[in-house]
Amino acid sequence: MRVPTPATFSSGLASSRRTLRERLASINRRRPDETAWETLEEALLGADVGVETTMATLERLRSTAADQDIVDADELVQALADQMRAALDADRTLHATAPDREGATPVWLFVGVNGVGKTTTIGKVGARLSADGQLVVMAAADTFRAAAASQLQTWADRCGAALISGSSGADPSSVVHDAVSAAAARGADVVLADTAGRLQNRKNLMDELAKVRRVADREPGAVAETLLVIDATTGQNGLSQARAFAEATDVTGVVLTKLDGSAKGGIVFAIEAELGLPVKLVGLGEGPDDLVDFDAESYVNALLGVDADEQG
Amino acid sequence: MFDTLTERLSGTLRGLRGRGRMRPADVEEALAEIRLALLEADVNVAVVRRFVERVRERSVGGEVTASLTPGQQVTKIVNDELIDILGTSPLNVQFASKPPTVVLLAGLQGSGKTTAAAKLAQWCKSQGRNPLLVGADLQRPAAVEQLRTLARSIDVEVWSEPGDPVACAAGGLARARHAGRDVLIVDTAGRLAVDAELMTEVARISDVVEPHYTFLVVDSMVGQDAVATAEAFHATLEVDGIILTKLDGDARGGAALSVAEVVGRPVAFASVGEKIDDFEQFHPDRMASRILGMGDVMTLIEKAERVYEQEEAEAAAQRLVEGTFTLDDFVDQLRQLRKMGNLQSIVSMMPGVSDQVRNAEIDDDRITTAEAIVLSMTPAERVSPEIIDASRRARIAAGSGTSSAQVSNLLKQFTQMRKMMGGMMGLGSKRRPASRKAARKRPKGAGRAAGGSRTGGGGRATPKGTSRTGKPAGKPSVADIDWDALDLKLPGR
Ligand SMILES: Nc1nc2c(ncn2[C@@H]2O[C@H](COP(=O)(O)OP(=O)(O)OP(=O)(O)O)[C@@H](O)[C@H]2O)c(=O)[nH]1
Ligand SMILES: Nc1nc2c(ncn2[C@@H]2O[C@H](COP(=O)(O)OP(=O)(O)O)[C@@H](O)[C@H]2O)c(=O)[nH]1
Ligand SMILES: [Mg+2]
Ligand SMILES: [Mg+2]
Numbered sequence: 001m002r003v004p005t006p007a008t009f010s011s012g013l014a015s016s017r018r019t020l021r022e023r024l025a026s027i028n029r030r031r032p033d034e035t036a037w038e039t040l041e042e043a044l045l046g047a048d049v050g051v052e053t054t055m056a057t058l059e060r061l062r063s064t065a066a067d068q069d070i071v072d073a074d075e076l077v078q079a080l081a082d083q084m085r086a087a088l089d090a091d092r093t094l095h096a097t098a099p100d101r102e103g104a105t106p107v108w109l110f111v112g113v114n115g116v117g118k119t120t121t122i123g124k125v126g127a128r129l130s131a132d133g134q135l136v137v138m139a140a141a142d143t144f145r146a147a148a149a150s151q152l153q154t155w156a157d158r159c160g161a162a163l164i165s166g167s168s169g170a171d172p173s174s175v176v177h178d179a180v181s182a183a184a185a186r187g188a189d190v191v192l193a194d195t196a197g198r199l200q201n202r203k204n205l206m207d208e209l210a211k212v213r214r215v216a217d218r219e220p221g222a223v224a225e226t227l228l229v230i231d232a233t234t235g236q237n238g239l240s241q242a243r244a245f246a247e248a249t250d251v252t253g254v255v256l257t258k259l260d261g262s263a264k265g266g267i268v269f270a271i272e273a274e275l276g277l278p279v280k281l282v283g284l285g286e287g288p289d290d291l292v293d294f295d296a297e298s299y300v301n302a303l304l305g306v307d308a309d310e311q312g
Numbered sequence: 313m314f315d316t317l318t319e320r321l322s323g324t325l326r327g328l329r330g331r332g333r334m335r336p337a338d339v340e341e342a343l344a345e346i347r348l349a350l351l352e353a354d355v356n357v358a359v360v361r362r363f364v365e366r367v368r369e370r371s372v373g374g375e376v377t378a379s380l381t382p383g384q385q386v387t388k389i390v391n392d393e394l395i396d397i398l399g400t401s402p403l404n405v406q407f408a409s410k411p412p413t414v415v416l417l418a419g420l421q422g423s424g425k426t427t428a429a430a431k432l433a434q435w436c437k438s439q440g441r442n443p444l445l446v447g448a449d450l451q452r453p454a455a456v457e458q459l460r461t462l463a464r465s466i467d468v469e470v471w472s473e474p475g476d477p478v479a480c481a482a483g484g485l486a487r488a489r490h491a492g493r494d495v496l497i498v499d500t501a502g503r504l505a506v507d508a509e510l511m512t513e514v515a516r517i518s519d520v521v522e523p524h525y526t527f528l529v530v531d532s533m534v535g536q537d538a539v540a541t542a543e544a545f546h547a548t549l550e551v552d553g554i555i556l557t558k559l560d561g562d563a564r565g566g567a568a569l570s571v572a573e574v575v576g577r578p579v580a581f582a583s584v585g586e587k588i589d590d591f592e593q594f595h596p597d598r599m600a601s602r603i604l605g606m607g608d609v610m611t612l613i614e615k616a617e618r619v620y621e622q623e624e625a626e627a628a629a630q631r632l633v634e635g636t637f638t639l640d641d642f643v644d645q646l647r648q649l650r651k652m653g654n655l656q657s658i659v660s661m662m663p664g665v666s667d668q669v670r671n672a673e674i675d676d677d678r679i680t681t682a683e684a685i686v687l688s689m690t691p692a693e694r695v696s697p698e699i700i701d702a703s704r705r706a707r708i709a710a711g712s713g714t715s716s717a718q719v720s721n722l723l724k725q726f727t728q729m730r731k732m733m734g735g736m737m738g739l740g741s742k743r744r745p746a747s748r749k750a751a752r753k754r755p756k757g758a759g760r761a762a763g764g765s766r767t768g769g770g771g772r773a774t775p776k777g778t779s780r781t782g783k784p785a786g787k788p789s790v791a792d793i794d795w796d797a798l799d800l801k802l803p804g805r
Binding site: 114150151234235266 | 351356357420423452453454462535536558562564586
């Protein structure tokens with residue numbers, strides 16, 4: 001296992017920033033003309049922000065530009081960054097306990113399509129909470145994928161968390177139930193529940209997930225967070241994922257993973273701005289420390305290739 | 313909303329009808345629509361730009377043929393171009409004369425390599441081969457155990473050794489030779505294209521096993537980044553083909569186009585589920601239709617080309633575009649459908665048809681019955697079915713040899729369709745503003761696959777196991793009829 005150096009938000013995004021800066025360089029310090037708008041459009045589309053969100057965003061920017069008589073391309077980019085930051089205004093508090101259920105054992109449920117990074121994120125969150133002195137129990141409720149429990153076991157061992165698992169093919173709800181009971185008995189601070197990846201068009205699997213959530217929310221447990229994991233490389237399908245998982249499980253937040261790659265993860269802008277689902281955490285690598293809180297300002301700057309020190 | 317490209321193009325190119333040739337200005341508007349359709353399907357912006365340029369070259373000055381509307385014609389050009397890029401013929405794996413045939417799988421984290429490795433092993437077995445799997449992902453926790461579990465279910469041996477993935481792969485090759493395995497499939501750790509260290513590592517793995525085939529495993533949900541990733545992997549490994557995964561989802565899969573365009577190699581296999589058997593040869597024509605958000609429209613258009621008389625084609629297109637729709641049109645559509653041959657196969661090719669309808673039994677008898685009902689109506693009743701009361705209904709039933717209930721069912725379906733059309737017409741004004749014209753520059757160096765004629769289409773509109781959520785709000789057509797609800801079986805059958 002390679003030991004990755006803990007990433008920071010900006011170091012992970014360095015590569016994305018460079019390419020976008022290059023693309024926007026051509027419109028800097030020039031009067032914004034149609035080419036400038038096209039460059040902006042391609043920058044947003046190229047970051048996976050999506051056709052509809054991009055068009056709507058630029059339409060608003062056009063009226064701002066007209067109102068404020070913006071003539072400088074630099075200012076235009078700044079106005080766009082401001083506007084996008086302002087659109088990312090959801091409350092991203094991570095809830096240690098479920099509201100109104102203070103006595104119950106809090107459960108954080110991780111959901112998402114196949115291969116996005118649910119299990120790894122649990123490993124990272126477990127590392128973070130354990131380092132804070134919390135007693136963590138992990139629930140291996142992915143009973144479908146080959147060796148899913150062993151994968152999570154490795155992560156549990158890394159941070160000293162306890163792992164509750166069932167046999168392969170077992171009912172995931174019962175694994176979660178067992179984990180919550182065990183956690184309550186031990187007085188654990190939190191249960192991190194892994195689930196099998198599933199595509200959102202599989203109705204029976206989405207129903208199964210809804211049941212897992214219901215069971216997790218039953219005494220002695222209470223769901224404090226349901227985190228939808230989205231891979232930064234995801235295209236427009238991310239919106240459909242967010243809608244379907246939110247409907248099935250009452251998603252409370254989004255984790256954006258693999259932002260250490262060349263993908264910009266623009267779909268979460270659409271997810272938060274349009275569906276109001278707050279992005280809470282960002283994954284920046286495969287190591288236990290490669291997890292940071294989402295920060296709208298750095299995210300937008302990175303997405304647009306605007307350097308923080310250039311602002312103001 | 314205009315969900316299928318044909319509908320979009322029918323709108324933009326309506327003005328073209330009756331003119332001899334497509335003019336640049338007309339084509340430009342259509343190209344803007346094509347651009348949007350491709351972007352919505354996640355095709356990379358740069359790839360879209362090049363693609364649109366090629367379609368422009370092929371469209372401008374093209375003849376407006378009699379049998380196809382200009383919209384259909386441009387759609388056909390788009391579709392042919394798509395299929396050219398995705399690979400006109402399937403990649404046929406040639407087993408090496410000196411075994412083992414070595415296959416290397418590479419790609420991003422979570423793209424589906426390990427699963428694909430096992431599926432490929434199963435596929436090789438089905439070809440009478442004796443494969444060995446190598447678990448060279450020593451990075452992801454329990455990756456080798458995952459591979460072993462999958463391999464056990466198909467009774468295939470796995471080689472792996474802890475430590476260095478390069479040494480592990482070399483050991484696998486030695487093991488295959490020693491044990492007389494004729495195919496070696498190497499699963500590798502997922503890696504990011506920007507991770508220089510890991511990219512070097514996979515290059516070294518490739519150097520020691522010297523693969524006959526290197527497959528890039530790509531998740532069909534990937535968006536714009538597909539290009540950057542494919543470029544890096546291709547530069548490092550010289551990719552021979554693509555395995556497209558998670559096609560059982562509802563992503564449009566534009567990444568397939570982005571990657572194939574960059575790599576210039578065909579998509580070889582499609583992974584369509586989590587089970588070992590959910591694996592098939594890739595069909596470029598189906599993928600093209602999927603990217604465009606259509607059923608297998610091209611096959612439909614080609615049938616139309618052969619069968620429709622020119623006027624009929626025009627009228628049909630016009631009906632689709634404008635949504636004027638009377639019971640006479642309804643019967644016309646039914647007759648034309650019948651002329652086109654097996655109804656079941658035609659309905660299954662239509663875009664936006666629900667699975668329920670797609671799987672419904674539709675036979676000629678039902679059409680004959682529907683036709684008989686409409687023909688028993690007076691001209692006034694056909695134009696304004698609202699006037700049909702109980703006594704008229706009884707008369708029509710008697711005249712057509714059906715029951716009153718069957719008549720009301722048909723009317724109910726028809727009214728529903730007409731209402732949908734009303735909705736469509738209303739939506740027409742809410743169309744997305746046409747975007748800027750696509751840039752005219754055509755960057756060089758697009759490594760496209762060599763062209764060729766496309767192979768005959770047909771078959772399923774969507775990959776196996778796909779149940780696409782919801783039905784796109786397309787123009788209603790007879791394909792929307794819920795035939796079972798119609799209950800048009802002849803009395804006594
Ligand atoms: N570079 C990078 N890789 C990641 C990140 N998060 C997860 N991965 C990798 O992505 C792959 C899939 O991660 P998993 O955690 O197994 O994903 P999952 O959602 O649990 O997958 P399934 O259980 O198979 O649906 C693994 O190889 C992880 O190491 C990240 O933030 N950056
Ligand atoms: N639905 C679906 N899931 C798939 C498919 N291929 C792989 N997966 C799942 O995607 C996840 C990641 O796959 P894996 O083979 O471990 O990817 P790797 O990290 O590239 O080796 C696993 O949960 C697989 O079960 C597919 O075609 N459809
Ligand atoms: Mg997992
Ligand atoms: Mg793997």
